[in-house]
Amino acid sequence: MNWHAVRSIYLFEMARTRRTLLQSVLAPVITTTLYFVVFGSAIGARIPEVEGVSYGAFIVPGLIMLNLLTQSVSNASFGIFFPKFSRTIYEILSAPVSHFEIVLSYVGAAATKAVILSVIILATAAFFVPLRIEHPLWMIGFLLLTAVSFSLLGFILGIWADNFEKLQLVPLLIITPLTFLGGSFYSIDMLPAAWRTVSLFNPVVYLVSGFRWSFYGSADVAVGVSLGMTLLFLGVFAGIATWMLRTGYRLKP
Amino acid sequence: MHAIISISGLSKTYASGFAALKGVDLDIRRGEIFALLGPNGAGKTTLISIVCGLVRATAGRVTVDGHDIVRDYRAARALIGLVPQELTTDAFETVWNTVSFTRGLFGKPPDPAYLERLLKDLSLWNKKDAKLMMLSGGMKRRVLIAKALSHEPRILFLDEPTAGVDVELRRDMWQLVRRLRDQGVTVILTTHYIEEAEEMADRIGVIAKGELILVEDKAALMRKLGGKQLTLQLAAPLEAVPPALARYGLTLGKGGAELIYRYEAETEDNAIADLLQDLGAAGIAFADLHTTQRSLEEIFVSLVSERAGADGNGRGAGEGAR
Numbered sequence: 080m081n082w083h084a085v086r087s088i089y090l091f092e093m094a095r096t097r098r099t100l101l102q103s104v105l106a107p108v109i110t111t112t113l114y115f116v117v118f119g120s121a122i123g124a125r126i127p128e129v130e131g132v133s134y135g136a137f138i139v140p141g142l143i144m145l146n147l148l149t150q151s152v153s154n155a156s157f158g159i160f161f162p163k164f165s166r167t168i169y170e171i172l173s174a175p176v177s178h179f180e181i182v183l184s185y186v187g188a189a190a191t192k193a194v195i196l197s198v199i200i201l202a203t204a205a206f207f208v209p210l211r212i213e214h215p216l217w218m219i220g221f222l223l224l225t226a227v228s229f230s231l232l233g234f235i236l237g238i239w240a241d242n243f244e245k246l247q248l249v250p251l252l253i254i255t256p257l258t259f260l261g262g263s264f265y266s267i268d269m270l271p272a273a274w275r276t277v278s279l280f281n282p283v284v285y286l287v288s289g290f291r292w293s294f295y296g297s298a299d300v301a302v303g304v305s306l307g308m309t310l311l312f313l314g315v316f317a318g319i320a321t322w323m324l325r326t327g328y329r330l331k332p
Numbered sequence: 333m334h335a336i337i338s339i340s341g342l343s344k345t346y347a348s349g350f351a352a353l354k355g356v357d358l359d360i361r362r363g364e365i366f367a368l369l370g371p372n373g374a375g376k377t378t379l380i381s382i383v384c385g386l387v388r389a390t391a392g393r394v395t396v397d398g399h400d401i402v403r404d405y406r407a408a409r410a411l412i413g414l415v416p417q418e419l420t421t422d423a424f425e426t427v428w429n430t431v432s433f434t435r436g437l438f439g440k441p442p443d444p445a446y447l448e449r450l451l452k453d454l455s456l457w458n459k460k461d462a463k464l465m466m467l468s469g470g471m472k473r474r475v476l477i478a479k480a481l482s483h484e485p486r487i488l489f490l491d492e493p494t495a496g497v498d499v500e501l502r503r504d505m506w507q508l509v510r511r512l513r514d515q516g517v518t519v520i521l522t523t524h525y526i527e528e529a530e531e532m533a534d535r536i537g538v539i540a541k542g543e544l545i546l547v548e549d550k551a552a553l554m555r556k557l558g559g560k561q562l563t564l565q566l567a568a569p570l571e572a573v574p575p576a577l578a579r580y581g582l583t584l585g586k587g588g589a590e591l592i593y594r595y596e597a598e599t600e601d602n603a604i605a606d607l608l609q610d611l612g613a614a615g616i617a618f619a620d621l622h623t624t625q626r627s628l629e630e631i632f633v634s635l636v637s638e639r640a641g642a643d644g645n646g647r648g649a650g651e652g653a654r
């Protein structure tokens with residue numbers, strides 16, 4: 080292992096965040112606060128308890144998941160897209176680093192940022208609603224696995240995208256809708272039967288459901304299925320990223 | 333082992349179908365300065381990029397100090413520093429950080445004392461905390477050199493190091509390359525300028541259309557390629573070259589109206605002064621004079637057509653006729 084290289088890339092990526100600390104932390108915190116004001120207090124007051132918890136508390140896991148997914152994807156995709164775009168990537172490609180080390184450092188940094196942000200949002204949420212975490216180890220497990228999986232997806236996206244539009248399009252057109260429709264703000268049990276079935280094709284449902292289970296012990300799908308799906312994403316995305324690096328897809332002519 | 337880089341049968345056909353390299357064989361000797369000359373699009377950058385791991389070869393094999401660049405890429409790449417043709421830098425990074433970054437990337441532990449010396453050598457020390465976007469083009473190129481040298485490589489690739497660089501920086505760069513050579517670093521540089529190859533290189537390779545046309549010691553090549561010609565328009569035509577000037581090997585042109593002196597680019601400057609003095613002593617007056625040198629372009633063209641002729645096939649002849 081070339082640990083010096085992993086460390087260099089990881090710290091470089093973390094430093095990039097530090098430069099934009101205010102906007103990368105402030106924005107999600109403000110957004111989350113707005114969600115609580117609107118959904119938790121204004122609308123939530125008129126919504127009865129869902130699965131035994133107040134609506135404000137119910138949406139916390141989904142809200143964190145929403146942030147975790149978008150942050151993981153955008154951090155990781157930008158992290159690898161930018162050097163590709165500015166052509167400084169020649170350095171990484173000519174360095175004695177393995178594919179695994181490249182993925183480890185870029186994805187590791189992106190996942191770290193996403194997790195830190197999720198913790199900040201969790202802390203923000205604790206100001207507004209009473210929180211309860213029944214299975215903290217599972218909660219951490221889901222948090223880390225999802226962060227890594229979707230940072231891998233972001234990495235794939237960053238290599239695939241050949242312009243800024245594509246880079247922003249995927250999160251906007253795919254990740255955000257899937258998360259909103261994935262039971263972040265409702266239990267899919269609330270949906271008519273037909274839509275419930277459709278929802279099961281939405282991969283985010285499994286992530287949100289498992290994550291919420293680790294908080295309140297109730298879930299839309301069995302927690303084992305959620306874990307299985309999360310690991311499946313991890314495997315598939317890791318496989319695609321490996322294939323991209325091995326074939327030099329859009330990196331090496 | 334003699335060769336530090338050994339390239340055999342190297343070909344590259346890009347996805348577009350364009351064959352940028354066609355079976356190149358080349359050995360780079362340990363510790364030499366090798367200049368790769370060639371017109372635009374000849375395949376210089378492609379060749380370097382393959383050795384450095386930026387482009388995948390279609391066929392052929394490269395070893396660096398005995399390490400295969402694909403199977404044993406770690407050992408091979410750790411030995412190499414690359415200064416790319418394009419000025420690509422992280423705009424928001426500081427000089428110090430970007431150079432430290434590269435050192436780490438190549439698996440070396442931090443060594444602030446070495447980096448300080450390196451930046452001082454490149455006159456970058458007072459800019460070490462400056463953001464790269466605030467540097468001039470010439471300074472950026474120096475930063476790229478510092479990055480390439482940050483991990484103390486044994487081989488340095490300089491892809492057109494002096495394109496768009498002022499005279500002073502060019503001199504600095506030549507000095508740096510010589511210093512590196514004295515430390516035992518092998519340097520491979522590409523250039524369009526024959527003077528640069530002349531000034532720097534121990535050996536020269538000429539590449540055109542993806543084929544290595546020749547590889548030769550500089551001294552031998554310069555004799556072949558670097559010929560210059562001084563033409564004197566005489567005030568009064570001569571019938572024959574006076575015997576007093578025999579040692580210059582002069583010829584007459586335009587029915588005796590011109591006196592032509594052919595000399596090597598390497599000839600010391602005072603040869604011409606001597607000639608002019610001897611002309612004066614012989615009582616030969618001239619109205620005007622000019623010198624010409626085959627341009628690099630002409631040299632390439634003649635080399636390529638020579639090669640096509642040497643192949644002895646109809647294609648070469650056909651092109652010649654057009």
Ligand SMILES: Nc1ncnc2c1ncn2[C@@H]1O[C@H](COP(=O)(O)OP(=O)(O)OP(=O)(O)O)[C@@H](O)[C@H]1O
Pocket residue numbers: 332346347348350352370371372373374375376377378379417
């Ligand atoms: N990624 C690519 N896809 C397709 N063709 C390419 C690619 N990169 C380079 N080429 C082509 O390969 C040929 C060789 O390019 P290369 O950059 O190696 O030339 P060069 O000798 O470095 O030229 P220059 O002196 O202009 O830098 C050119 O015709 C170029 O257009």
Ligand SMILES: [Mg+2]
Pocket residue numbers: 376377378417491
């Ligand atoms: Mg080039």
